Amino acid sequence: MSGLENPRRRQLLQTSVVAGGLAASGALLSVRCLAANRAAINMQLGWVPGGNQVGEVVARRLGYYEQEGIDFRIQAGGPNIDGVAIVASGRGEVGQISSSPSVMLAVSEGLPVKCFAVGLQQHPYAFFSLKKTPIRSPQDMIGKRIGIQATGLVLLKALMVRHRIAENQVNIVPIGADMTPLLSGRVDAVTGWQTNVSALKALGADRVDLSLWDSGVRLYALPYYAHTSTLRNHPEVLQRFLRATARGWLYANKNRDQAVDLLLKDYPSLNRVDERASIDSLMGYAFNKDSGTQGWGTMDPAVWQEQISLYAQLGQFRARPPKLEDVMTLDILQATKSSRLMV
Known part of the structure; x- marks a missing residue:
């Protein structure tokens, strides 16, 4: 996985969103149109699924999403799939991308997406x-x-x-x-x-x-983002999704051998020895002193503002730099804090 998704895709995104405007209403309706108290969450990735999804795999395999009334599916990304465009056009309820700058760059282009949690507390x-x-x-x-x-x-x-x-x-x-x-x-x-x-x-x-982090460039990895309409109209669905996802990551952290076994059931082409070694490294980034007090998935607005200011200094925003409140929100995290803490 590279540091950032291909920035050349950004110039195609606004066209994709306009073309998908009608699709957005259909995707958001999918949150409401299942049976009572149930919702569909398609999590669109920017890459082919693998070890970085161990928490979600565990949560699905152990029934945590089911218990929250979530019909959860991981949608694969890849070189020719722009996950941000898919979520921004309403064809996916939640997205995950490798690096936090991709979210703020998309927002600066006028795309209606916003980050509500992060998978890793520091970028590896x-x-x-x-x-x-x-x-x-x-x-x-x-x-x-x-x-x-x-x-x-x-x-x-x-x-x-x-x-x-x-x-x-x-x-x-x-x-x-x-x-x-x-x-x-x-x-x-x-x-x-x-x-x-x-x-x-x-x-x-x-x-x-x-x-990179220790060198003073503080980015987040594996940020979760959603369409702004989903955040505005269906916050309770995202809260349920985040509670279940946090449980999956917390369980995987404490039960790493079993977590890798469950991961290989979904993705049998992965190498067990490599994934078992990788999960130890991964969990060191997913859990730290901040997650210990604020819960898995937490994020700091000051870190986000650092990124916005640095990328503005580098001339990375073709339009004006986005406002912090347009890039990220703590609302879903604050509503789920007790469920995301390690117990």
């Missing part, structure tokens, strides 16, 4: 180097060759702005998603998610990590 995006040429701090990047995917370029630039590193001080090398350029010596660092155990195995014990 990092720069990976080897001990022979370690990059342990942003200043270590000066004079180095940094391999980067197109979708992650803005994250590198954000880090450089934070640490006042000029672009001509770093050799930026466009690469793909694998670790080969680092292992072959073509670059001094590559990027990826620290939770992607299967990809990182190739680097072995010589791996050196530089976390």
Whole structure:
């Protein structure tokens, strides 16, 4: 999974939303049109489902959604599927995307979506180097060759702005998603998610990590978002969804072996050894001191405002920067706090 969804898709979104305007009313009606006290939630992803959905898989397999009256389905994304456009046009009740900036960029383009919770308290995006040429701090990047995917370029630039590193001080090398350029010596660092155990195995014990979050670029990962009409007209449905989802993540955190077993029942092509190692890393990002006091899924408006201000500084908004209250809401979190706390 890359740092951000392809930003070129953003220019297609407004057209998609207009074309899907009538579909929006139909999708929102689906929240109301099941049997009494029941609702449909289609969670649209921006990628092919896998280990990042372990909490939802556990919640569905253990009947938590059923107990909340939710008919829950995960809808796969992929390279040619724009999940934000689907939710913004009303063809999905809830969406999840890899990184929080994708939500605020969509909102800045006038799309009617808003984040109401986040799956991971810190983004696991990092720069990976080897001990022979370690990059342990942003200043270590000066004079180095940094391999980067197109979708992650803005994250590198954000880090450089934070640490006042000029672009001509770093050799930026466009690469793909694998670790080969680092292992072959073509670059001094590559990027990826620290939770992607299967990809990182190739680097072995010589791996050196530089976390984006620890470098001062604080983003959220796996944000949950919904159409603003759903948030306005059906908050109780989103509350039920979030209660069940939180229970799934809390259970998965305490019962990791069983959680991986349930995950493989839904996605048998996954490698159990890799997923068992990955869940340990994943839960370290899903649960921290903030989730300990505020519950799984919590988020801080100050972190969101940091992102908006930083992306405005980088010139990432083609339109005006969005307002904080248009990007995120704490309403669903506040209504479900007791259900999201670890017990």
